[in-house]
Amino acid sequence: MPTPRLTLLGKPGCHLCDDARAIVLEVAGERGLALEERNILDDETLLDRYAEEIPVVLIDDRVHTIWRVDADRLRRALDERQNPA
Template sequence: MAPQDHRITLYGKPGCHLCDDARAVIGRVAAELGVPWEERDITLSEEDQAKYWEMIPVTLVDGVQHDFWRVDEGRLRAALAR
């Protein structure tokens, strides 16, 4: 699978400094590799809040949880190379 065939989703919330850090890493990697990504604000969904509140930011690759609290850039790049 080519990197651009993947999709990254970031679950976070406003005012979260770890989310800001994750957004920067994901934005950089996604731009370099041409991978689409989206951000979901967990405060807009009771279901997302219940599922992710204690773990944000949470990163998913192709709908599968990849990281939480921090995004490891090398690990993210490796997941997108598969």
């Protein structure tokens, strides 16, 4: 199974995005994964879709969570993605 792709959607000056980044980077580091960050202000489609919902964490381009990131929930989701039943 390919390595999961983690993406954080946010924007500068967003304190929830900063909090989410710290958690996602911690979990990504544990798993040896890279984190792609996308600024919704640079993409009108993302801005229209997520303007009121950032930060958004995507796993393989699917929404995992919005606003607050729970490290244990993210770990479980990545484990399930890497080791499907």
